[in-house]
Amino acid sequence: MIEVKDLTKIYRVNQKDPGVRGAVKALFRPQHQDKIAVDHISFRVAPGEVVGYIGVNGAGKSTTIKMLTGILAATSGEVRVLGRDPHRQRVANARDIGVVFGQRSQLWWDLALIESLNLIGQIYRVEPARFQQRLAQFSDILELKSLLQVPIRNMSLGQKMRAELAATLIHDPQIVYLDEPTIGLDLIVKERIREFIRQQNRENGATVILTTHDLGDIEQLCQRVIIIDNGKLIYDGPLSTIRDRFGKFRAITFEMAADVGPLVMPPGTEVMPAPAEDVTDARRLVLRFDRTHTTASQVAAAIMNQAEVIDFSLAEPDLSSIIKQIYNGALD
Ligand SMILES: Nc1ncnc2c1ncn2[C@@H]1O[C@H](COP(=O)(O)OP(=O)(O)OP(=O)(O)O)[C@@H](O)[C@H]1O
Numbered sequence: 001m002i003e004v005k006d007l008t009k010i011y012r013v014n015q016k017d018p019g020v021r022g023a024v025k026a027l028f029r030p031q032h033q034d035k036i037a038v039d040h041i042s043f044r045v046a047p048g049e050v051v052g053y054i055g056v057n058g059a060g061k062s063t064t065i066k067m068l069t070g071i072l073a074a075t076s077g078e079v080r081v082l083g084r085d086p087h088r089q090r091v092a093n094a095r096d097i098g099v100v101f102g103q104r105s106q107l108w109w110d111l112a113l114i115e116s117l118n119l120i121g122q123i124y125r126v127e128p129a130r131f132q133q134r135l136a137q138f139s140d141i142l143e144l145k146s147l148l149q150v151p152i153r154n155m156s157l158g159q160k161m162r163a164e165l166a167a168t169l170i171h172d173p174q175i176v177y178l179d180e181p182t183i184g185l186d187l188i189v190k191e192r193i194r195e196f197i198r199q200q201n202r203e204n205g206a207t208v209i210l211t212t213h214d215l216g217d218i219e220q221l222c223q224r225v226i227i228i229d230n231g232k233l234i235y236d237g238p239l240s241t242i243r244d245r246f247g248k249f250r251a252i253t254f255e256m257a258a259d260v261g262p263l264v265m266p267p268g269t270e271v272m273p274a275p276a277e278d279v280t281d282a283r284r285l286v287l288r289f290d291r292t293h294t295t296a297s298q299v300a301a302a303i304m305n306q307a308e309v310i311d312f313s314l315a316e317p318d319l320s321s322i323i324k325q326i327y328n329g330a331l332d
């Protein structure tokens with residue numbers, strides 16, 4: 001459905017010294033600097049997949065999405081979406097895709113939502129019966145009923161995003177690109193939007209490429225993630241593989257009755273000291289261990305045999321700490 005091979009985007013940024021002299025100089029001898037935003041990325045996406053496309057700020061996510069949608073031309077490499085070149089065949093491509101950029105609206109600012117939707121329905125020649133069916137479905141799950149008569153400019157951020165999603169999906173696109181669809185939204189709206197995306201994927205078979213900094217989106221929607229860093233693809237695979245590989249460490253925290261002296265671990269119980277920032281006072285002991293080798297009860301028993309413990313707690317590693325490790329180079 002989507003095929004990307006050695007995809008590369010280099011932005012050419014004009015450089016100019018400050019002031020009039022700089023402007024004149026730039027006129028005669030333009031200076032450029034090249035910025036490699038996407039660096040030889042390759043992947044394929046099959047119909048019906050929901051793929052999370054993640055990376056730190058500036059990693060090249062939006063640039064990739066823009067090339068996939070045909071907004072930007074690639075510097076080199078290949079993109080095929082439904083067998084087409086999305087940039088050369090922009091018009092044909094547009095019918096089959098839907099795009100949401102969470103950072104900016106694509107709707108007509110002054111029109112009431114229903115007017116925007118009607119226009120989009122006509123542009124894409126959505127059959128009237130199908131249009132009504134989609135509208136009813138969206139009104140229900142995105143709670144749009146009370147918003148249909150409201151102009152976009154009067155909507156709150158969360159209302160606008162729900163409107164945006166409806167507008168993007170009303171023509172039944174096969175592929176949906178969502179670039180930070182939940183940015184700045186409260187938990188309830190986020191949940192609603194996730195449910196909507198899930199439903200469009202499950203019931204409508206939409207293929208979804210999702211860019212987000214919200215790992216809740218990823219956990220709830222994606223089986224597969226692609227991680228990019230500095231324009232390069234550093235991971236492509238199931239979310240569960242990352243979890244298994246990096247999620248095997250647990251941290252256990254003990255509150256002691258008195259300051260802790262040196263402690264000895266019995267053979268077979270392997271622990272690592274916690275990172276210094278987690279150790280805030282002398283009566284608190286934080287230990288990390290690999291749960292595939294050592295159990296929490298082994299660690300707890302070893303400590304309790306040597307010191308008086310008031311309380312202890314065990315922390316599951318969350319996805320965000322795992323992703324942070326990967327962003328910090330844990331995959332190298
Ligand atoms: N039009 C442009 N001209 C020059 N450089 C650009 C342009 N657009 C993006 N860049 C640069 O390309 C790199 C990748 O940007 P991109 O917007 O793709 O990142 P991103 O992964 O979407 O980041 P974010 O999470 O902040 O949205 C950045 O270093 C950015 O400064």
Ligand SMILES: [Mg+2]
Pocket residue numbers: 061062063179
């Ligand atoms: Mg971006």
